[in-house]
Amino acid sequence: MPASRIPTPEEFADALFARVPVIWATVGLIAANLLIFVGLALNAGALWHIPGALLADWGGNYAVQTHGGQPWRLISGTFLHGGLLHVSLNMIALYQGGQLAERVFCSRPFLWIYLACGIVASVASVWWRPSGLSIGASGAVFGVFGALLGYVLVSRHAIPAQTARRLRRGLLIFIAYSLAAGLLIPGIDNAAHLGGLLTGIVLGAALAPVSRAAPGGRGRAGLGAVAVVVAALALWVTVTPPHRPAPAVGSLPVALQQQLSETEYRLVTRHHLVLDALRSGQMSTEEGLRVIETELMPGWAELADALDAAPANAWQAPVFARYARLRREALQALTMGMETGDPRWLELSNALQASADTQISQALRGAAPPQD
Structure with a gap:
């Protein structure tokens, strides 16, 4: 088959499944989120609503503590969920987007994309609400769909036209619907969603091949990673510092x-x-x-x-x-x-x-x- 020929939809799908026959990263992430939720639910004695205080104690991205010296919450908070419906919706979306994204990017790059998008989403949440609590995998999941969108937009000459149109349309509908729901439903962290989405688009575009004959190079991937790191650091250093009282002075022991x-x-x-x-x-x-x-x-x-x-x-x-x-x-x-x-x-x-x-x-x- 000539290198320049665009594959048929069947050939494209077969090539993806041949490259990554087992989506271990997606399944592993879903399993980790579900196991942690089971522990939370048992600790809380509740299934549909996990108390915010318990989520913070378990490592939720509580901005005051995160920016106050506990940055590990940027990642731990992405594995915590506030109830059965919350974790179920996120894991269904992760499976739907993850099984394709993992085969498109391969397992290890996909895992790095997921984690990077989750971290930047958490940073965006801290920046937007310096005293807020954010939890959940939705920022990272938005990043997965954003990475697919970036890939489709850049690699349109290497993907069958019918497949590209269907993917582009489905991704845009999902993203638009999810963002709109975030504006209408109280308690949705749209800052995290946008942070994860934009990070995913940048990384997906950086890793995508511009043509079938010219796969995505390390140079563009490196530039994409640098852009993401710079953006995350810019948000982090401009977070409004939470009020922390000065230590007592004077006559006290x-x-x-x-x-x-x-x-x-x-x-x-x-x-x-x-x-x-x-x-x-x-x-x-x-x-x-x-x-x-x-x-x-x-x-x-x-x-x-x-x-x-x-x-x-x-x-x-x-x-x-x-x-x-x-x-x-x-x-x-x-x-x-x-x-x-x-x-x-x-x-x-x-x-x-x-x-x-x-x-x-x-x-x-x-x-x-x-x-x-």
Whole structure:
């Protein structure tokens, strides 16, 4: 068969199956996602809705923690899902796109495409929502479909015209429908979808042959990889840094300073996680109340008690203790507002939070100790 002749659809399909008879990468990724979901569901005691706090504990891409020194969450979050429907839809899409993409690119390049798209999708999510929680394989799955689209657009002279038209049409319909659904359904992370999609298009185009006689070269693949890395780094370094309180200074003992700084950061981070998960629908009201009442409120109370026990010469301790109690009172008012739906409780919670912020600002500025 002449090298320049475009294969028939049957020849093209036969060549793909002959090149990769077993799609081990796709099956392995699906198995990993499903096994992790089983563990999550058993831990949560639930199948249809996994609490946002548990997802964060298992390595979800919680932006505050990810950008605050835990970048491994960029990949771990792509293997976590919020419920049976979530993981099922993603795995069906991965199988549909993965079995073709793995045969087009071969197993190892396909696996690298999937992981790269998932990581960049997570970076895009952190950049878009610096205090948000994102989980799921959808960004990487979008990348798989984007890679196929990039391949089809660049390799149109090496693919049978009928096959190219059918693939191009199906890919564009899937991408357009999925993005539109993301705009209409609350809680969908479109930043991750777009990040994964664009990464996939770049990598797919870089790996695609421009003709049957000229397969994709390493030079273009290298340029595509460099472009993806540069884009990801540009997003990463421009993320709005999450608020992290300055360590306590002044009259507090060193051990108490460290306890205050670490506890305050942990509780504030958890608070932001709960609020963001409630707003995005990733956490139910019942689960949010449970986290507030069993983790946040006791945490602030314990911190206040520790500050009350500070030495008498630690003149800042009462200010920080007052701050901790105001944070607890603000959460208590928030729970009343969540339970009753009365906006006056929410207004009181905001007022108490503002008062707490004033307290901590004054303390961190190191105001002079009171005079005897």
